[in-house]
Amino acid sequence: MALLDVRDLSVTFSDHHGRRRVVDGLSYSLDAGGSLAIVGESGSGKTQSALALMGLCGPTADVGGSVRLDGRELLGLPWPALQQIRGQRIAMVFQDPMTSLNPYRRIGGQMTEMLTLRKGLSADAARTECLEMLEAVQIGDPSNRFTQFPHELSGGIRQRVMIAIALLGRPDLLVADEPTTALDVTVQAQILRLLADLRRAMGMATLLITHDLGLVAGLCDEVLVMYAGRPAEQGPVDDVFARSLHPYTRGLLHSVPRLGRDPGRAPPARLQAITGSPPAAGDAGPGCAFAPRCAYRFGPCDEKQPEFAAVAGSRRVACHLESPP
Amino acid sequence: MPGAVPGPLAGEDAIENAAQGGLFRDAARRLRANRAARASALILIALTVLVIVGPWLSPHAYDATDWDAISQPPTLAGQHYFGTDPLGRDLFSRTLVGGRISLLVGIAATLVSLLIGVTWGATAGYLGGRADHVMMRIVDILYALPFMFFVILLMVLFGRHLVLIFLAIGAINWLDMARIVRGQTLALKHREFVEAAEAMGASRRRVLRRHILPNLVGVVAVYATLTVPQVILVESFLSFLGLGVQEPMTSWGALVNEGAEQMESAPWMLIFPALFLSVTLFCFNFLGDGLRDALDPRSD
Structure with missing residues (x-):
């Protein structure tokens, strides 16, 4: 049985402007120790879909579908029951390490809280364990870091602290929501390598949320591409990169610059941007949300939403080209 | 501040203490380093001692008439x-006795309004949704109630009493405090560290106590020190x-009022109480400023 099984997940926000479905029909499953990347551009619903796993979308959100952790339904659980899951079973690393730590509290206090409060450890035992964890995420001089305030640390160190905090609960699933977006490139690489190492060492499953296809290759086995709140394509990373089935995935891949071409060959072609811009969440018409920007658009694209159907083994794609209506 | 000060964190003991003692020990240290705030605090303490013991040391009682000196x-x-x-x-x-009351x-x-206002505002802001709506509409309704009407009502029902003055003023002032705190809380609630704490499985009460309230301290401290003078004037x-204290008892506000009427014939009646009142107000403002800076860990 899969560790995490998400079926037909939807997130709808209602306000005085009406209803907006920012995530729609999202399904995936993740095995224990497995890794999945959810890729999409800003506003594609990827963050909300991750928050929905833990019931953190906020009171104005209406979450539908099913999220099962070890077969147990998480959606609709009351807050106290979710508290048992958050941090212990599913932990999360957020996008911006500059704002994810409480500026008014020392690193030590923010770390030990998890252990003293949730696991009932004594202050000393918690401290020891936290220092070990800080070393595990390769922070030098942990006992000094312990007494510092977040503003005294660099972005990379803060993100390591966030990862350490997330790992303290020994979660089965680590959700990393754009963990490197706010960091510079060299630090990005270190953090990603760290995440990959820790995943192997601790045997936890990883769900990586990102807009950067470049990150996916190194860290994850599976990739799920989202567009306008809906899944577009899913499959093993290598297969999707080698032969992407959805025009949107191809567009994404073409728009990533590549280093290291042969110097003797012709200069690389201009990067191809995907023309147009994505629809606002929930604004999609009756047809395929990508149709207005798609070069391969034909008859049914404007009329009917393509099914997110299985094709060729373990891959799935939502495109009329692959599975004609 | 440039030129980092290694002093307070030197030594293993200091590190241990600092890690446990948290924000307030640091804040106290920073407050001591702030000259204006330190001077203000000393003046306020001196004033407090003076108004408490002063009237006993004075050769004249505050309500005794000296027929030789009109x-x-x-x-x-x-x-x-x-x-x-x-x-x-x-x-x-009279100035010293009035100082006690003021x-x-x-x-x-101020404490009454702090206690109610911060609790109410932070709870409403953090819970959000319907709870927030109901709680803030109650504030609106109380806001619409005319202050004087409210005070007179209290006086009529319970008679005139000093405690009632605290209650009446506190009961009005907490409304502003609640609004300010709610606004701040709304802003804090969507900060990532609050989300991160929730994602770690912290309870709502804990998020409120350990993550929201400490971040409110700066705003609240400043607003509280602004409230003290305001309350003295009210x-x-x-x-x-x-409706307040009655003759022959007095307060700084009452003395200033009397003094203002006699300004031309007896300016000292205005000058002395006004001096005490304004020095106090100044000190509270400086202290509030200092507190806000001291309570921000980033100000080191």
């Missing part, structure tokens, strides 16, 4: 250091209307 300017000879009022009462004693009302009413207004 409207007398300040002299050292007659031991009326601040002069006397038209009823021959010693202004030095400081007491100022601080007690008390003087109540006294002026005959």
Whole structure:
């Protein structure tokens, strides 16, 4: 049985402007120790879909579908029951390490809280364990870091602290929501390598949320591409990169610059941007949300939403080209 | 501050203490380093001691008439250091006795409004949704209630009492406090560290106590120190209307009112109470400023 099984997940926000479905029909499953990347551009619903796993979308959100952790339904659980899951079973690393730590509290206090409060450890035992964890995420001089305030640390160190905090609960699933977006490139690489190492060492499953296809290759086995709140394509990373089935995935891949071409060959072609811009969440018409920007658009694209159907083994794609209506 | 100070964190003991002691130990240290705030705090302490013990040391009782000294300017000879009022009462004693009332009302009413306002505002802001709606509409309704009507109602129902003045003023002031705190909380709630704490499985109460409230301290401290002077002035207004403290008891606000009427014939009646009042207000403002800076860990 899969560790995490998400079926037909939807997130709808209602306000005085009406209803907006920012995530729609999202399904995936993740095995224990497995890794999945959810890729999409800003506003594609990827963050909300991750928050929905833990019931953190906020009171104005209406979450539908099913999220099962070890077969147990998480959606609709009351807050106290979710508290048992958050941090212990599913932990999360957020996008911006500059704002994810409480500026008014020392690193030590923010770390030990998890252990003293949730696991009932004594202050000393918690401290020891936290220092070990800080070393595990390769922070030098942990006992000094312990007494510092977040503003005294660099972005990379803060993100390591966030990862350490997330790992303290020994979660089965680590959700990393754009963990490197706010960091510079060299630090990005270190953090990603760290995440990959820790995943192997601790045997936890990883769900990586990102807009950067470049990150996916190194860290994850599976990739799920989202567009306008809906899944577009899913499959093993290598297969999707080698032969992407959805025009949107191809567009994404073409728009990533590549280093290291042969110097003797012709200069690389201009990067191809995907023309147009994505629809606002929930604004999609009756047809395929990508149709207005798609070069391969034909008859049914404007009329009917393509099914997110299985094709060729373990891959799935939502495109009329692959599975004609 | 440039030129990092290694002092307080040097030594293993200091590190241990700092890690456990948290924000307030640091804040106290930073507050001591702030000259204006430190001077203000000392002046306020001195003032408090003076108004408590001063009236006993004064040769004249605050409500005794000295028939030989009616409207007398300040002299050292007659031991009326601040002069006397038209009823021959010693202004030095009266200023100190009035200070007791003013400081007491100022601080007690501020604490009442702090306690209710912060709890109410932070809860409403953090819970959000329907709870927030209901709680803030209650604030709106109380806001619409005319202040004087409310005070008169209290007086009629319970008679005139000093505690009622605290309650009345506190009960009005917490509304502003609740609104300010709610606004701040709304902003904090969507900060990532609050989300991160929730994602770690912290309970709502804990998020509120450990993550929201400490981040509110700066705003609240400043607003509280602004409230103290405001409350002292409201008390003087109540006294002026005959709803506050009654003759022969007095307060700074009441003394300033009397003094203002006699400004041309007996300026000392205005000068001394006004001096005490404004020094107090200044000190509270400086102290509030200092507190806000001291409570921000980033100000080191």
